[in-house]
Amino acid sequence: MGSNNSGSEDEAGEPDQRLLAKLKEFHGAGRGFWTDVPEADWNNWQWQLKNRVVTLAQLQRLMPTLTPEEYAGTELANTKLALAITPYFFNLIDPADEQCPIRRQVIPRIEETRTASWEMSDPCGEDSHSPVSGLVHRYPDRVLFLVTDRCASYCRYCTRSRLVSNASGYDFHPQFDRQIDYIRRTPAIRDVLLSGGDPLLFSDEKLEYLLRELRGIKHVEFLRIGSRIPIFLPQRITPQLCAMLRRYHPLFMSIHANHPRELTTEVRDALARLADAGVPLGNQSVLLKGVNDEVTIMHALVHKLLMCRVKPYYVYQCDLISGSAHLRTSVSKGLRIMESLRGHTSGYAVPQFVIDAPGGGGKVPVNPEYVLSRAAGRVVIRNFEGKIFEYPEAEDGTPLLAGPVEIEEPELV
Numbered sequence: 001m002g003s004n005n006s007g008s009e010d011e012a013g014e015p016d017q018r019l020l021a022k023l024k025e026f027h028g029a030g031r032g033f034w035t036d037v038p039e040a041d042w043n044n045w046q047w048q049l050k051n052r053v054v055t056l057a058q059l060q061r062l063m064p065t066l067t068p069e070e071y072a073g074t075e076l077a078n079t080k081l082a083l084a085i086t087p088y089f090f091n092l093i094d095p096a097d098e099q100c101p102i103r104r105q106v107i108p109r110i111e112e113t114r115t116a117s118w119e120m121s122d123p124c125g126e127d128s129h130s131p132v133s134g135l136v137h138r139y140p141d142r143v144l145f146l147v148t149d150r151c152a153s154y155c156r157y158c159t160r161s162r163l164v165s166n167a168s169g170y171d172f173h174p175q176f177d178r179q180i181d182y183i184r185r186t187p188a189i190r191d192v193l194l195s196g197g198d199p200l201l202f203s204d205e206k207l208e209y210l211l212r213e214l215r216g217i218k219h220v221e222f223l224r225i226g227s228r229i230p231i232f233l234p235q236r237i238t239p240q241l242c243a244m245l246r247r248y249h250p251l252f253m254s255i256h257a258n259h260p261r262e263l264t265t266e267v268r269d270a271l272a273r274l275a276d277a278g279v280p281l282g283n284q285s286v287l288l289k290g291v292n293d294e295v296t297i298m299h300a301l302v303h304k305l306l307m308c309r310v311k312p313y314y315v316y317q318c319d320l321i322s323g324s325a326h327l328r329t330s331v332s333k334g335l336r337i338m339e340s341l342r343g344h345t346s347g348y349a350v351p352q353f354v355i356d357a358p359g360g361g362g363k364v365p366v367n368p369e370y371v372l373s374r375a376a377g378r379v380v381i382r383n384f385e386g387k388i389f390e391y392p393e394a395e396d397g398t399p400l401l402a403g404p405v406e407i408e409e410p411e412l413v
């Protein structure tokens with residue numbers, strides 16, 4: 001199960017082809033420590049939730065290689081963001097590798113308790129854009145509808161860790177009637193994103209109630225669900241859930257995978273069930289140090305996503321969430337990865353790199369520079385190979401005419 005990000009690109013910044021091929025293989029998560037569990041239980045999402053790894057004692061028993069930093073972090077986790085890992089996802093961790101990219105995402109570390117002065121508990125300014133508790137109305141025509149503070153497993157860099165898992169006492173209590181009423185009274189809202197926490201933790205019936213209510217609002221054109229459950233708990237993507245979701249189209253889903261190893265055969269099958277139910281799928285990754293901030297890792301991730309019928313949608317620069325410095329990587333590294341993708345692989349495989357502007361400025365796209373200059377009569381651009389081209393254009397931006405126009409002499413009568 002070797003992790004590893006080392007040696008992941010050659011001197012020209014191209015992916016290492018051998019490593020890329022290896023990372024693109026699909027494997028099952030296996031049974032790991034749970035070989036005695038009956039097949040029916042293992043494949044049951046409620047069994048997976050009930051048997052999550054949630055205590056330091058469980059973690060120590062399953063992973064005797066816990067480092068002092070992880071031990072101390074786990075001891076304190078329940079005062080900040082709880083520890084929870086589904087048995088299925090736990091099996092993706094390589095206990096022999098301290099730098100395992102799966103481990104770094106879900107095992108707490110003591111560094112989480114160190115906060116820099118520029119870090120925040122609400123880095124996207126969600127609470128200040130909340131007209132009704134549990135509803136974030138940041139952009140004119142769409143809202144973020146937070147439905148729960150619980151997830152199948154908890155990501156140590158979670159931008160919503162102030163409320164998710166309720167370890168720090170936020171006490172999130174969504175009031176669906178008030179949230180839905182606000183949407184009903186606001187005709188500008190045409191797009192509703194259900195998120196949390198993870199909406200797919202709800203029973204089919206409870207989730208369907210929300211979808212039905214929202215579908216009943218005439219100006220709501222488009223529904224989305226943001227969920228990491230296809231990755232943490234693919235067993236939840238049952239045929240019954242998919243049959244229910246397909247009744248509420250157009251319904252899109254944004255999943256959240258960060259490393260190609262998260263795309264197992266179980267996940268591929270779950271995503272196929274969603275795609276077969278007509279749910280368009282996109283992926284949002286967070287750029288994380290030691291997880292996916294390498295060219296080859298990101299190439300493998302985006303290629304595997306397309307094989308799973310998922311469009312790589314966004315790559316986020318890690319938000320300035322308190323205690324996340326050990327997982328943040330530089331913007332320039334993100335730009336280098338984007339540069340290695342654009343033009344070098346299918347356009348469908350290229351996500352948009354964004355920074356959520358600290359404090360609530362919204363998503364800002366960040367791109368390598370391809371327009372070199374704009375002057376009277378020409379725009380100078382470069383392509384993915386560094387070759388330079390000119391595009392003719394009038395100073396005011398209108399297209400230039402093809403060339404001098406000859407005016408015919410009028411015939412004399």
Ligand code: SF4
Nearest residue numbers: 151154155158197228
């Ligand atoms: S699944 Fe999403 S909401 Fe839940 S902990 Fe991870 S990033 Fe946060």
